[in-house]
Amino acid sequence: MKLRIKFTKFGPIRFIGHLDVMRFFQKAIRRSEIDVKYTSGFSPHQVMSFAQPLSVGVESNGEYMDIEVNSITNCKDIMDRINAVSVEGIKVTDVTILPDNAKNAMSSVAAALYTVIFKDGYMPSFDLSDGLSKMLEKDELLIEKTGKAGKREVDIKPGLFDIKVTDKGYSMLLDCSSSGNVKPSQVISKLYEVNDEKEPENIFFHVTREETYKNNGTEEEPLYQPMNVF
């Protein structure tokens, strides 16, 4: 049986990297004494799948991972047991039993919604709305990615699903799939570039991933719903 676990990542522990969050959960799940499934062999480990790694420094209300269990009491109990042995900032907010035919979190993740807030005193000099329009007028938005095969140019424009202006920044729905993931920081960089403004050297905006989605519609007519909606 597979469970999809939704959790938050907040406060100082946002400086913990993705692999360490995985390690944290491996240990927390042991502490919670959930009847989790292990691989066999001399170094048994839990089977875990994460939707999309969160960048260091980013907070989240909508992280997802899948785990495999032999048996469960009920979803609320699983949630309570992990929360009882968790740390400040990582809180399980939902546990859902995966339907048998569901794809795992990593392969089904499609989009994520982010809140980007400019820090006090770091509002850009261009108008948020005009600046955004100016960027979206471009045919393509190329960024340089360094992968295993060296540097290559990638167009992130198709990955900008929906961007809205808010009081202090933007709300961004971005491609979050393993092949086309776009990070809010990449969008912000592009925004500054298109508007001929130099990015401050300090960290000048704060990002929260509000929710992670899978596509319950079709490729042509996507329907982005939270990862735990089936």
Added chain:
Amino acid sequence: MSERLALSEDILMKIDKPARYIGHEYNSVIKDRSKVDVRFAMCFPDVYEIGMSHLGIQILYGLLNSFEGVWCERVYSPWVDLDSIMRKESIPLFALESQDPIKDFDFLGITLQYEMCYTNILQVLDLSQIPLKSIDRTEEDPIVIGGGPCTYNPEPIADFFDIFYIGEGETQYENLINLYRNYKKENKSRREFLIKAAKSIPGLYVPSLYDVKYNKDGTISSFTPNVEGVPEKVKKEIVKDFSNAYYPMAPVVPYIKVTQDRVVLEIQRGCIRGCRFCQAGQVYKPIREKSLDELKKYAITMLKNTGHEELSLSSLSSSDYSKLPELVDFLIEECDKRHINISLPSLRIDAFSLDVMSKVQDVKKSSLTFAPEAGSQRMRNVINKGLTEEVILNGAELAFEGGWTRVKLYFMLGQPYETLEDIEGIADLANKIAARFFETVPKEKRVNGKVQIVVSTSFFVPKPFTAFQWAPQCSKEQFLDKAYQTREAISKVLNQKSIKYNWHEADASVMEGVLARGDRKLCDVILKVYKKGCFYDAWSEYYKNDVWIDTIKECGLTPEFYAERERDTDEILPWDFIDCGVSKAYLKREWERASKEQISENCAVKCQGCGAAEFKCGICPGH
């Protein structure tokens, strides 16, 4: 985002592994500041991943936090990237839990596990904005206290500490803290507190209360207290009822991968073996075991409280634990249920241990470790390493039959009385082990058709409170010659293709030898070296040998005086004021027996009258 972190987001996002500095780990202890009257910062002066792996700190952290009104927090050496930012921006070093500056604490405890961390002590003090020398500290500064193995000769760092705690930490911290509270209440001075502590609490050495005088040749002529009533000799502290001693049931669980990322079960403390090069074997005497029932309980509780996926036994020689088979059976069963890996270090290779190991690890992937420490039987007698060639070869044969194909062998080069034949003995032994593989395992059963033997040698550093404390250490050139001789000898043996040889660097071993047996004159050297920018000397990429050698010379000293000089057994040694339980007479006997290639039986076979029986505990007769 009104969080309390000592470092800004800008800094945390710029440095490597910010998780080293943010605290908030599972099981870390947070207390209400208003209900705490003593703040204690416990420091391991090396990077987080090393410091977090240390059992002693976890024990003291838990113990101190079990005291009402005391909040003990952790601090480690910031890595070089953060170090330079903190200096540039004058950010004071802080404790992980509260993120408060160390300089506002009552105590800064620093564990001294190896000599090459000495400059890191100064780094920690400096970043904390605490005066580096005890003499310059005021009522506003924390009491700086050192503990751990290097306190068995604290003289090279005597200027930097207010107190050294000699011996096992479990016993006197409560008394020390209570004394401190009283002095704070009565508004008495720092010096008054230090004198009272030295006079009234066993195991405490306050270096500023002792004067050292030297002979013309640089040796010590006298070492005496300069305040009446301060003891001439400081006796080490020891836990007598080891089974019931404090043990941390909920150690801090780091987020990032650290060196020792597992539950550690200390099954016993001390060692019966009496190897003549080994300091731990002497200063932790006598051997004391934890009861089987306690250990079973601890294992289960700690696994549950941490969620670690691995458990390891800790002791100087696990095979000597009297109830090892029962303990291991229990652990295998319980760990199997919980899908926990077991790691069993320091086991002698025999039928029992091989059987156990085949149950807990993948034979095909793991290697076996032997530590003969010397190549020839003659030399093993000199160092009193009770391991014979026959035992090694039989162990290897059993292992090969069991499917192992990888063997690691550890040796030390440069021990007293070593000759070329002894060094050639290393190659000879490795060769015989390889030959035994080919004799034992028929061709069709050989995995990849071969056996892998890895020979590693380190360079011998004489340490205080060992039989070899008077011995000359080799020079760098002699060390390297010995390594080349080893390599040469291995290249000549029949099975040389199955043998790989690694050796350590020699520079740092020489400097470790200088510091290990150094005196107070070296305080200036360490301070100057640090001021020239040296720290993280235990990391070979940051160790600057030239700077050390030049600075020693600038101070009018020589490395040879400390490292290469053979001491007369009548000389006053810098650490003679410490009574670690084993007597000088016993160590002299052992030094003499070494010269005659005579072995001494271990504590379990026959008491050697070392003196530790006065503690009236553990294996010692007559209590």
